[in-house]
Amino acid sequence: MTIREIAKLAGVSNAAVSRYLNGGSLSSEKHKRIQKIIEENKYVPSAYARVMRTKKSNQIGVIVPKINSEAVPRMVSGISVVLNEKSYKFLLADTNNDIKKELEYLEIFQNSQLAGVIFIATILTKKHMELLKQMTAPVVIIGQYLPDYSCVSYDDFHASYDLAKLLLKDCNGLMGYIGVTEKDKAAGAARKRGVIEALKDVGKSEKDLVVVQSDFTMESGTACMKELLERKPLIDTVFCATDNIAIGALLYLKQIGKKVPEEIRLTGIGNNQISGIITPSLTTAKYYYKTSGIEAAKILLSLIQDEKQPIKHMQLGYEIIQRETTL
Numbered sequence: 298m299t300i301r302e303i304a305k306l307a308g309v310s311n312a313a314v315s316r317y318l319n320g321g322s323l324s325s326e327k328h329k330r331i332q333k334i335i336e337e338n339k340y341v342p343s344a345y346a347r348v349m350r351t352k353k354s355n356q357i358g359v360i361v362p363k364i365n366s367e368a369v370p371r372m373v374s375g376i377s378v379v380l381n382e383k384s385y386k387f388l389l390a391d392t393n394n395d396i397k398k399e400l401e402y403l404e405i406f407q408n409s410q411l412a413g414v415i416f417i418a419t420i421l422t423k424k425h426m427e428l429l430k431q432m433t434a435p436v437v438i439i440g441q442y443l444p445d446y447s448c449v450s451y452d453d454f455h456a457s458y459d460l461a462k463l464l465l466k467d468c469n470g471l472m473g474y475i476g477v478t479e480k481d482k483a484a485g486a487a488r489k490r491g492v493i494e495a496l497k498d499v500g501k502s503e504k505d506l507v508v509v510q511s512d513f514t515m516e517s518g519t520a521c522m523k524e525l526l527e528r529k530p531l532i533d534t535v536f537c538a539t540d541n542i543a544i545g546a547l548l549y550l551k552q553i554g555k556k557v558p559e560e561i562r563l564t565g566i567g568n569n570q571i572s573g574i575i576t577p578s579l580t581t582a583k584y585y586y587k588t589s590g591i592e593a594a595k596i597l598l599s600l601i602q603d604e605k606q607p608i609k610h611m612q613l614g615y616e617i618i619q620r621e622t623t624l
Contacts, residue, residue, distance in 0.1 A: 307334045357387040358406040358414040364391040367569035368586045375590025403428040413597045420480045435600035437593045447609045449593045456582040456615040457491025460564045464534040473525040473535035474508045518545025540565035563622040577621030
């Protein structure tokens, strides 16, 4: 059904129906006649038509690195809670950790009539920055800090520092570090800096840290743990940049008969679902992923309402959860 057809059935002008649909001024009589026709015919205005009329959209673009990870579904759940409450819909773009896909979706969203974009970011390149600058809709970043954009991030440096200090209490030799690429300024660079700072505070240096680079999978954690021990068999503490990596490392240690924590102490970050039930249970830092989604969505909606609002940077806290791998 079209506006013209509604107008004909209600005996009013097309302009009157348009004012009704957009909440404009209308006499009580015309309002009732139009409402009656719409209800009888169960008319629902299309989202596209609404955008064309009002130049406003109720759709949000959400770009995620990997939907089947531990953290991302919790962030998306938080985003969904806020957007559903305010009658916003969101388009979910899963890039599967493919930078080219991220850039592609940023371009698509840039050319779409979206109300705003939430970007769960990992590695940010010059091309990312160029596309973000071209965005006309407001953007909120989760997981990374960008000074020119509203962001919700995690305290990666201090979480890693506290975990490393916990490990170093009983470290008699070298410390192993299974990290991720430092192109990821949060999970990669900031977490490594936290560990190095903890080493310095106990009289050690970066030379006492044996580093191998992993991706974010358990399989990679297993392979990296094997590499660490082949390079330095006497390592007695291992810091892993994520829980997934740590669980993979722990599985390898169990496979070769290494006792945890008696022979090697181990930590991760993230507090995923397996961390508390694997044997031995994993010491980690709990991040508030759902909260980050909630706060990012709230910030974005406030920017949609008033684009002149100042940039907001929010860094969430963490909780150290000591379990069997460091006891």
